[in-house]
Amino acid sequence: MNRVSRLFISRVAGRRFLSLRSNVKQRQFLFAGRTPVAQSKVAFMASESTPLEIHSWRRAYMNAERPYLLEAEMPSKDPFLFFDAWFRNVASKTDLSFEEVNAVALATSDKNGQPSCRMVLLKAYDKVGFSFYTNYCSKKGLDMEANPKAAMLFFWPSVHWQVRIEGVVEKLPLAAADEYWFKRPIDSRIGSSVSEQSAVVPSRDYLNARANELRQSVQEHDPKTAVPRPAHWGGYVLIPREFEFWQGQSDRLHDRIRFRRSDDGQPNTEHTHTGDNGWVYERLAP
Numbered sequence: 385m386n387r388v389s390r391l392f393i394s395r396v397a398g399r400r401f402l403s404l405r406s407n408v409k410q411r412q413f414l415f416a417g418r419t420p421v422a423q424s425k426v427a428f429m430a431s432e433s434t435p436l437e438i439h440s441w442r443r444a445y446m447n448a449e450r451p452y453l454l455e456a457e458m459p460s461k462d463p464f465l466f467f468d469a470w471f472r473n474v475a476s477k478t479d480l481s482f483e484e485v486n487a488v489a490l491a492t493s494d495k496n497g498q499p500s501c502r503m504v505l506l507k508a509y510d511k512v513g514f515s516f517y518t519n520y521c522s523k524k525g526l527d528m529e530a531n532p533k534a535a536m537l538f539f540w541p542s543v544h545w546q547v548r549i550e551g552v553v554e555k556l557p558l559a560a561a562d563e564y565w566f567k568r569p570i571d572s573r574i575g576s577s578v579s580e581q582s583a584v585v586p587s588r589d590y591l592n593a594r595a596n597e598l599r600q601s602v603q604e605h606d607p608k609t610a611v612p613r614p615a616h617w618g619g620y621v622l623i624p625r626e627f628e629f630w631q632g633q634s635d636r637l638h639d640r641i642r643f644r645r646s647d648d649g650q651p652n653t654e655h656t657h658t659g660d661n662g663w664v665y666e667r668l669a670p
């Protein structure tokens with residue numbers, strides 16, 4: 385079917401909407417006048433009538449320092465040290481202004497098994513696990529309360545590396561949360577205090593008003609110690625049972641090395657190797 389689209393302005397409940405009507409589907413957008421927001425919506429709609437050729441987008445994958453991830457060249461047979469080597473390598477690159485190296489996708493699932501995924505910032509890692517901070521009453525917090533199994537995914541496009549981590553989360557001690565809380569800028573503390581993360585709110589104005597109210601009430605206080613940590617804000621550590629280190633290759637034969645605990649109940653194959661500190665590792669087909 386040929387797509388035929390028309391763009392027009394309509395008014396609903398006193399607000400102007402820019403609408404795209406086509407024989408395939410109808411879309412409606414709030415029209416905010418000649419602001420960058422309105423212009424970007426128009427640009428988006430222009431692309432609607434000419435679908436992007438996403439299927440032909442393809443980047444050549446090749447790590448500039450090491451063409452292959454080979455067992456003999458792994459930085460460590462302990463996945464924590466392996467992660468540390470890759471993380472430091474990426475963090476040391478000065479040309480990665482567009483990448484937030486410690487941004488990581490966190491997957492949880494609710495009590496019905498429905499998975500859900502969002503970005504968080506990794507705040508620490510050590511030989512126990514990978515830590516981040518959030519609102520215990522948020523969607524992810526409630527998910528982890530019901531099901532402590534979770535996963536993390538790092539992707540660093542400029543080196544074509546992906547790291548998958550699966551395991552179980554535990555809450556961090558409150559002392560760690562207090563310590564980190566006061567290292568955050570006061571505006572972040574105010575934002576976290578007034579935001580019931582994942583709850584439905586009436587508007588942006590509502591959030592601004594709550595933040596302003598708290599900001600005013602603490603303006604006489606020392607900004608270093610003002611705004612105590614709310615009880616619902618704290619940290620988690622993901623304690624891994626499994627890691628996978630992936631390095632992209634342009635011929636689709638990517639490198640994948642999986643580490644798992646040697647006592648995880650999975651049978652070892654003839655291609656399973658003994659790693660360090662209670663881990664085994666094996667290469668997976670890409």
Ligand SMILES: Cc1cc2nc3c(=O)[nH]c(=O)nc-3n(C[C@H](O)[C@H](O)[C@H](O)COP(=O)(O)O)c2cc1C
Nearest residue numbers: 487502503504505516517518519522523524525582
């Ligand atoms: C790069 C990036 C980093 C983020 N870091 C955090 C974080 O450290 N903690 C957090 O609670 N939300 C963080 N967020 C926001 C979350 O992605 C998410 O919107 C929020 O936590 C609510 O998720 P939930 O409703 O699934 O609980 C971050 C978002 C982005 C894009």
